[in-house]
Amino acid sequence: MTRKRSLVRRGAAVAAAGAAALVLAACGGDGDSPAGHGDHNAPASSSAPASASAPASQGQRNAADVAFAKGMIPHHRQAVEMAGLAPDRARSAEVKKLAADIKKAQDPEIRTLSGWLTSWGEEVPAEGAMDHSAHGMGGMMTAGEMTELEDASGKAFDTAFLEMMIRHHEGAVQMAKTEQADGAYNPATKMAAEIITSQSAEIEQMTRLLGED
Template sequence: MLRKKVLRFALPAFAASVLLAGCSGEEPPVASPEATAGPTAAAESAQQQEFNQADTAFAQQMIPHHQQAVEMAEMVASRTANSKVIELAAQIQQAQAPEIEKMTSWLEAWGAPMPMPDMDGMDHGEMPGMMTSEVMSELEQAKDADFDRLWLEMMIEHHNGAIEMSNTQLQQGVNAEAKELAQQIIDAQQVEITTMSNLLATN
C-alpha cells in the first residue's frame, strides 16, 4: 500500500425628489415594482457574497489541491489501457477543472491572494491528501497495472483529503456558494472513492 505522504442611497434621494416635486407643483414619481425590488435584490446578493477567513482559506487551498488531481488525471491515458481508470480520470478532470475556475473567481471578487503556482504537498503539509513531488515522480514512472494500483491508491488518499477540507469548510465557512461547493465535493468524491476501492479490489 502507498505510504501516506501528506505534506489544510435611496432615502435622501427620494426625500429630495418629493421636495422638488412639491416646489414645482408636480406629483412625485411613483416607484415601479422593479425599482423597489432593487435594494432587496442587492441585499440578497450581498448576503450571498458574505465570506470569512475560512471561506478564503478553503478556496486558496482547494485550488492547488484540485490542480494536483487534474495533473494526476492527465497522466492516465498515456500510462494505462484500463478503460475504467481512463473513464474515471476523465470524470475527475471534467468535474474539478470548472471548480478551479469557480474558486478562482471567488478569490478575485473577495480581493484575496491567489495560491502560488508551485503549491504542492511538500510546500503545504497542512493540506490533507496532497502528494509530494517525489510521489508524483513515482507515479509518472509507473506503467500499466502498477500505474493503476498506485494511481488509485493515491487518488483515494487525495479524495479523502478533499473531503476533510470540505468538512472544515462546512463547519467554519459562511459563504453560501463555497459551502454548497464543499458539499458537492464530499458527495461526488465519496462515490468516486467507492468506485476506486472496487477497482483496486479487482486490479
C-alpha cells in the same frame, strides 16, 4: 326625451362607478390591500431590496471561506495533474474514464475558486507554488510520490493512481466538511457539498476497482 333621459342616467352611472373606483384605489394605497391594486409600484419597492440583499448575503465571506479556496486550488491542481497522466499510462479503461471525469469536474472549480479570491482581493495561489510543498494538507502527494506515479505504467500505474487518488479525495472531502461547518459564503458551502457528494462516490468506485485488481 326618453332617449335623452336614458343617456343622462347612463352617464351618471359611469360617473358613480368612476368615483367608487377612485375611493377603492385610495383605500388600497395603505399597504393592506391585495397585491393586485399595487402591482405597478410593487416591483420597484419590493424587488430593489431583494436584488440588493442577494449579492450582500453571498458576499459575506469569512476566513474559513478564504482558507477553503486557497487550499482547494492547489489540491485540485494536483488531482488534475495526476489525472492527466492516466491516458498514456493506465491500462484499465475504467481508470482512464475516472481520470477524465476528475479533470472535467475539477478544472472548472479551480477557475471558480480563483475568481472568488480575486473578487475578495485575495491572492490566488501561484501555479505550481504550493502543489507539492503543501503535501501535508488534505492528502496531497509528495514530489516523490508524483515521480513514482509518473514512472509507472500499466497495472502498476492503475494501482498507484487509485491508492493515491483515494487518499487525495479523502483529504478534499475533509476540507469540504470543514468549509461546510465553518464557512459563511453560500456558493462556497454549496461547492463543498458537491465535492463531498461526488468525491465520496468516486472513493467508493476506486475502492471497488482496487478490489478487482
